[in-house]
Amino acid sequence: MKKSNEEYIKELKKEMPQLEIYTQKEERLIYAHATFPVEYKWILQEDYKYLPDAIIVPESEAVIAELLAKAKQKKVSVIPYGGGSGIVGGTIAEEQEIMIDTKKLRKFEINPTNCTAVAGAGLTGAEFENMLNEKGYTSGHYPQSFQSAVFGGMAATDAIGTFSTKYGKMDDMVNSLRVVLPDGQVLSTHKAPRKSSGPDLKYFFIGSEGVYGIITEVEMKIYPLPEKRVFEAFTFPDTHSGLEAVRNFMRQGIRPPVVRLYDEVESESKIRALGYEKGMCVIFLGYEGLAEMVELERKKVKEICLAHGANYKGEEGGNKWFENRFSTKGMLEYDREKGGTADAIEVAAPWDKIENVWKEMRNVLEPFCDYVDCHFSHFYHTGASVYVIFHAKADDDYQGEELYRKCLKLAVEASLKNGGNVSHHHGIGKAKANWLEEEHGEAGIYLMKALKEKIDPDKLLNRGVLGL
Numbered sequence: 001m002k003k004s005n006e007e008y009i010k011e012l013k014k015e016m017p018q019l020e021i022y023t024q025k026e027e028r029l030i031y032a033h034a035t036f037p038v039e040y041k042w043i044l045q046e047d048y049k050y051l052p053d054a055i056i057v058p059e060s061e062a063v064i065a066e067l068l069a070k071a072k073q074k075k076v077s078v079i080p081y082g083g084g085s086g087i088v089g090g091t092i093a094e095e096q097e098i099m100i101d102t103k104k105l106r107k108f109e110i111n112p113t114n115c116t117a118v119a120g121a122g123l124t125g126a127e128f129e130n131m132l133n134e135k136g137y138t139s140g141h142y143p144q145s146f147q148s149a150v151f152g153g154m155a156a157t158d159a160i161g162t163f164s165t166k167y168g169k170m171d172d173m174v175n176s177l178r179v180v181l182p183d184g185q186v187l188s189t190h191k192a193p194r195k196s197s198g199p200d201l202k203y204f205f206i207g208s209e210g211v212y213g214i215i216t217e218v219e220m221k222i223y224p225l226p227e228k229r230v231f232e233a234f235t236f237p238d239t240h241s242g243l244e245a246v247r248n249f250m251r252q253g254i255r256p257p258v259v260r261l262y263d264e265v266e267s268e269s270k271i272r273a274l275g276y277e278k279g280m281c282v283i284f285l286g287y288e289g290l291a292e293m294v295e296l297e298r299k300k301v302k303e304i305c306l307a308h309g310a311n312y313k314g315e316e317g318g319n320k321w322f323e324n325r326f327s328t329k330g331m332l333e334y335d336r337e338k339g340g341t342a343d344a345i346e347v348a349a350p351w352d353k354i355e356n357v358w359k360e361m362r363n364v365l366e367p368f369c370d371y372v373d374c375h376f377s378h379f380y381h382t383g384a385s386v387y388v389i390f391h392a393k394a395d396d397d398y399q400g401e402e403l404y405r406k407c408l409k410l411a412v413e414a415s416l417k418n419g420g421n422v423s424h425h426h427g428i429g430k431a432k433a434n435w436l437e438e439e440h441g442e443a444g445i446y447l448m449k450a451l452k453e454k455i456d457p458d459k460l461l462n463r464g465v466l467g468l
Helices: 003-015 025-032 037-044 061-074 125-134 151-156 239-251 264-274 291-307 316-323 329-336 351-368 397-417 433-455
Strands: 020-022 054-057 078-081 098-101 108-111 116-120 174-180 186-188 214-221 228-236 258-262 281-289 340-350 371-379 383-393
Touching (some): 003 020, 003 061, 020 025, 025 054, 037 329, 037 397, 061 098, 061 174, 061 214, 108 125, 116 125, 125 151, 228 264, 228 291, 228 316, 239 258, 239 281, 239 351, 258 264, 264 281, 264 316, 264 371, 281 316, 351 371, 351 397, 383 397, 397 433
Antiparallel strands (some): 020 054, 108 116, 116 214, 174 186, 340 383
16 A cells, blocks of 8 residues: 555544445455456456555545545545446556545435435436436436446536437536535535526536546436337438438427437347348437327427338337347447457537548448447437447457557547547546547647646546546
């Protein structure tokens, strides 16, 4: 253990004897990795590369404030830890940092008048949604990591769920935050729905991945449980036709919660399983809300899809998608295999760039991969997001790590070159930090670094994430 960390832990044990602190190697190994594909390769290699010196599990925001204030005094580096579902290397203890686990922050409060509910940073998406459902509400937030991701982490990475076209990303859903700053000060952003009093401070922290502070509470917008929910499917002659149909109904303000369009290659297995026409692209759509609104949206979407050459396939395919929507089995099985590696690289681009981004990312990856899947699942008035999922195999886990890094580089640089960005909702972590300046530009990185240097001059909080 580093000397500064040892002194820090010793002092905490003396002054806060009830504080939960883990220092055994087995305990530290559990926290040492999230689900970054390279971390799977490290697990399968000999000794794990990076272990935190200790894990602290505070019971309250006040304790976190005290921990950070003491860490600043002792020059101790800290990593906030949530559900451990991140896939971009955002919690790698490269310098034996101390981890602060936020999962005991489990506050839940609902304000039906304001249509909001507060989630403690340690509540998972599933726990929060179940508590809302019991009271007749929903947040509409169903990420694929629903069962494990916690609200502190989801806000810090600006996460998204499968019903995003109606409900949005975390930056649309969050009304206010409570955050502990690197020196132990506690910030509570205002709960007013809109502001014209300087920058909206919550956006300094949504997507910041813990470099500016530790999120302790997230106030979310909530909605009454839907009166009706329906899923259905269409097939299109090609990806372009499907994208044009979606762009057409999006620009008219029609926003079905679920819109998932699979390109010609990824559609093959789904079409085969469902018995649809070969060579087509498939799209799954989901609607929910007031029954009359659901039926009106379905009617208008069907008209637009048919006008773009689609075939209506009924509800079976959409229902099957809904039943399996949280599965990540395919990628994880590849990551666990000797030399195997897989990842979902998710980027976004304007409408006039998204097709080139998709095609070029696929083109650069295919020569190095066993297969590449691509689908579009988050749509906006001005553009869309594409998932490019690669599965590749090398001879051993050391080569598997190298192959992963090569594929990631090819994919991200193809996106940037063709008008896309670095990440849409998984965050940057350390995996994608090298490309941040290409997206934000020199002035953008200057602003991000200036804020970091002002509030955390010793760079103690989540050092190296976001390239900061």
